[in-house]
Amino acid sequence: MDLETRSRLSNIRLVNLPEGAEVPDPCSFLEGWLPEALDLAPLRCPILLERAHRVGLRRDAGDPPRTLIMKFQSYKQKMLVMKAAKEKKDVLYKNKRVRLYNDLATEVHRQRKKYDNVRQQLRSLGLRHGIMPPAKLVVTYREETHTFNMPTEAQEFINKIKEEREEITTE
Incomplete structure (x- = not known):
């Protein structure tokens, strides 16, 4: 469990982002959208993601969207994003509330x-x-x-x- 937890330290789970919002390139979308959505002042170095993807099987149109997991290249940037999300409270995408959580080991x-x-x-x-x-x-x-x-x-x-x-x- 400890190894799995450590491997997820730089990850954030994004919940309730509508399916397809991140298409065609989830990393580019999130690198641009996160600073805007979290009202982050211009950063010395831009947010860089190693990868981002949805988890689970595709769902029907009426079902809630799948969770999106993003892995940051820098743990410091991940913490900056989590702090900003906590301070902002309501993070919105096209007037729809989305939530950010630390990515935890299954156990x-x-x-x-x-x-x-x-x-x-x-x-x-x-x-x-x-x-x-x-x-x-x-x-x-x-x-x-x-x-x-x-x-x-x-x-x-x-x-x-x-x-x-x-x-x-x-x-």
């Missing part, structure tokens, strides 16, 4: 996916949370940070919060 992605149900509950409770590498859940509650290594630990924590809130509303 790390599986581990993080186990937190999906818990994270949905945290969002509904209005609690600030995030995932720390490789797959630890971090929750801020009452200005205190809590870290969980397993979804079951986080679920127990959520149950306690729900009980506390129920007690407050029934009083």
